[in-house]
Amino acid sequence: MNWKFWQRRKDSDKPKKKKTKTREWVDAIVFAVVAATIIRVFFIEAYTIPTGSMERSLLVGDFLFVSKVNYGARVPMTPVAFPFAHHTMPFINTKAYWDGVQWKYRRLPGLQEIKRNDVVVFNFPEGDTVVLERQDDNYYQMQLRGETRQSIWSNFSVTSRPVDKRENFIKRCIAIAGDTISMKNGMAVVNGKPSPLIGTGGFIYTVEFNTSEVNFKLFEDMGFRIGATAFPTIFRFEGTPDLVEELKKSPFVKSVKEELSPEGEYDPLIFPHDINRKWNLDNFGPIIVPKKGWTVTLDSVNMPLYERSIRIYEGNKLEKVGNDWMLNDKKATTYTFKMNYYWMMGDNRHSSADSRYWGFVPEDHVVGKALFIWLSVDGEAKFLNKIRWSRIFKGIH
Structure with missing residues (x-):
């Protein structure tokens, strides 16, 4: 008789050890966390409107569902992170991720491309450097307002964040890659045609x-x-x-x-912060939004507009030596973009920090498309009237 076979058969006949209640709860929690994380990363995610930059389309207190499927889910670029925390751990205020492992930008196939007037959630492009004590402010805008880099680093805690751990913003896509955008007396002009906001926009x-x-x-x-x-x-x-x-x-x-800023009045806070361009909140442009495969000349006219995209967003070493531009230590006169970019603006045009201040949104910063409001709460109302029932399950247009 085959003793080993008999032993295995005998062992298999033994009843399996029953899981303890604690083990069952642990298994259930682990499964729920993994399932919820997969849904949140690759399918749909909840988002809250924190400011009035999109009024009247979206109100402070609106809770949205944002689709990752429409534009294609972005594969996590910082994969080692605490579940359900974006960039900071609640209560203890430490980093909720480990940036020792960084993956290249990849995106799964989507149902559509970003279209003009889509309401899009994206990572804040200038959120790569953050002043922790003033996270509601912009490190680069602080310098434009007169604070020196040395004073900021001396007086505050400054950190850097990877692309997918930067603050989430929500705006309307006014111009897509390859479009020409300008602003004339408060009216957005795309490819030479006025683009008014109908029924919305403050x-x-x-x-x-x-x-x-x-x-x-x-x-x-x-x-x-x-x-x-x-x-x-x-x-x-x-x-x-x-x-x-x-x-x-x-x-x-x-x-x-x-109330409009007059044409020809220079505002140093407005992109590209170039004294040779007398641009302001209501009058600027024209600007060509970079498109993948588009080649731009490296000269004094274009570089204020595209230097940050080439150097920061696309990861090139770029510096000026004399009258020449050195691209990755080689003299270059042109550059061909590797990504598509977008021009995002808030509907509440005079109360919105958007592309007019910090320029283009690269495609690797795009999180997803806003779908509908699943809950809306008016923080200024009395307790019994807090929920805005008329906005629940309202689509976003």
């Missing part, structure tokens, strides 16, 4: 009334945000162009004037 207006006895609750109910000025009959209204047309019909309104 602008600021100076409104003069012919009396100081005005029921502002009426205008607030229409959707305006109203601010006082030093004059008893003049106020600042924030609203959409279609609301302003209704406002002008009021017999109490004497005049309405949109």
Whole structure:
């Protein structure tokens, strides 16, 4: 008789040891975490609107579902990370990832390409360097406002973050790769055609009334945000162009004037921060959005626009030596882009930190497409009225 066969048969007849309750709970939790992580990374993720930059399309307190499938899920570039934490561990405020392992940018096949007017979630392009004590600020904009690099590094804790661990932003894609974008008196112009925001998009207006006895609750109910000025009959209204047309019909309104930065006025905070380009929030361009395979000349005209994309986003060594540009230690007169880029702007045009301040969004920074609102909470309302029921399951257009 085959003793080994008999022994295996005898062992297999023994009843398996039953898992303890603790072991069952541990297995269930591990399975749930793994499953949820896979869904979050490759399929769909929840996102919260923290600021008013997209009003009236999206409101502070809206909770969204963002699809990773539409544009193709991005394979994690920083794979070793704590589940469900983006870049910082809650409560202890330490890094929630280990950047000792970095994978190259790869994206699974998607259902569509990014289209103009899509509402897109992406990693903040200038979020590579972060001042931890002032995370609601921008390290590069701090320098443009007059703070020196030395003072920032001396007085604050500064860290760097990999692409997929930078802050998540949500904006509307105004121009795609290869488009020419400009702004004329507050109106976006794409490929020579005005691109107005219909039914959304906030602008600021100076409104003069012919009396100081005005029921502002009426205008607030229409959707305006109203601010006082030093004059008893003049106020600042924030609203959409279609609301302003209704406002002008009021017999109490004497005049309405949109507040715009005049053409030719230089704003150093506006991309590309070039004194030779007299650009501002409402008047800039034209700018060609880089496209994969597009070749640009390396000269004094183009480099303020494209140097950061070539050097930081595409990882090249780029420096100027005399009158020449050295690309990866070799003299170069042109550069061919390896990625597509996008121009993102908030609908609330005068209260939005967007591409007008920091330029292009590279394709490897794209997280996903905003689909619909699954919950909306008004933080300013009383407890019983906090949920905005009319916005639940509302699609995003």
